[in-house]
Amino acid sequence: MKISNKEKTKEKIQATPEVTIDKVPEWPLGLSLSGSEPIRVSIAEDLAVILTKDAFEQLFCWAYATPLEISCLGSVHRQGNRFFIEKFYLLKQSGSFAGTELDEDAIAEFMEQLMTEGKGDEVQRIKCWGHSHPDMDVFWSTTDDDTCRLLVNDYLISICVSNNFAIRCRIDIASTLPITFDHVPVLCQIPEDKLPMKKYAEEVKNAVSERVFSFVKRLDVQSQKQDENTLEFYCEYCGNFHAEGDCPFMDTGQCIDMFDNNDGMF
Numbered sequence: 001m002k003i004s005n006k007e008k009t010k011e012k013i014q015a016t017p018e019v020t021i022d023k024v025p026e027w028p029l030g031l032s033l034s035g036s037e038p039i040r041v042s043i044a045e046d047l048a049v050i051l052t053k054d055a056f057e058q059l060f061c062w063a064y065a066t067p068l069e070i071s072c073l074g075s076v077h078r079q080g081n082r083f084f085i086e087k088f089y090l091l092k093q094s095g096s097f098a099g100t101e102l103d104e105d106a107i108a109e110f111m112e113q114l115m116t117e118g119k120g121d122e123v124q125r126i127k128c129w130g131h132s133h134p135d136m137d138v139f140w141s142t143t144d145d146d147t148c149r150l151l152v153n154d155y156l157i158s159i160c161v162s163n164n165f166a167i168r169c170r171i172d173i174a175s176t177l178p179i180t181f182d183h184v185p186v187l188c189q190i191p192e193d194k195l196p197m198k199k200y201a202e203e204v205k206n207a208v209s210e211r212v213f214s215f216v217k218r219l220d221v222q223s224q225k226q227d228e229n230t231l232e233f234y235c236e237y238c239g240n241f242h243a244e245g246d247c248p249f250m251d252t253g254q255c256i257d258m259f260d261n262n263d264g265m266f
Ligand SMILES: [Zn+2]
Pocket: 131, 132, 133, 139, 140, 141, 144, 160
């Protein structure tokens, strides 16, 4: 038996229908006044990070000495847009197969030690963080991103190394608008004064002579006089050096014809 409940029906009729709002679109940010050109960032083209021989050795040898990830701090000497990593310091740390953690206490202790040794300048130069990714690619994990943001207070050069001397470098800038430059070129320094140029220059001098366009005495057909300064050119047709128009394999008429024929092609 069906009993209608008059009260309930009345309630339903009087109830204001619930308005469901599916999705409120984002309010427009504003009316665009500028063009649609993407943001352009300019950076010094000679920007590079240079590892000294010591730093190169330390970084890769420490990395290859263990299957665990390692972290180290480096001191930076800046020359214009070139950032030289002078040396690295290996601090107390705990490393795993896929993670490295620099002990904050160890960092503080290390900085203090430098200060007590009167190396306040060196403390200022600790602006590089190096770490390894054994048997992995060189990339920045979210933990790496966090570490970079944690360590940067002016600028921070971060270097990630892996098998087969794989290397990746980034520079983070601490500013109101955080900036990261990734894939910064890394060079391994070759000491200039160690290049034994004198020895090799002597060898080159003895073995290599310069092939130049030479001046030849050429008989002018019309005047029967010898022209003293006729320049020889390399000729593609006969493969020899000779004065213009002196090619034994091609007469001038033929030459003009050839170029005329090629006209349509270009
Ligand atoms: Zn990493």
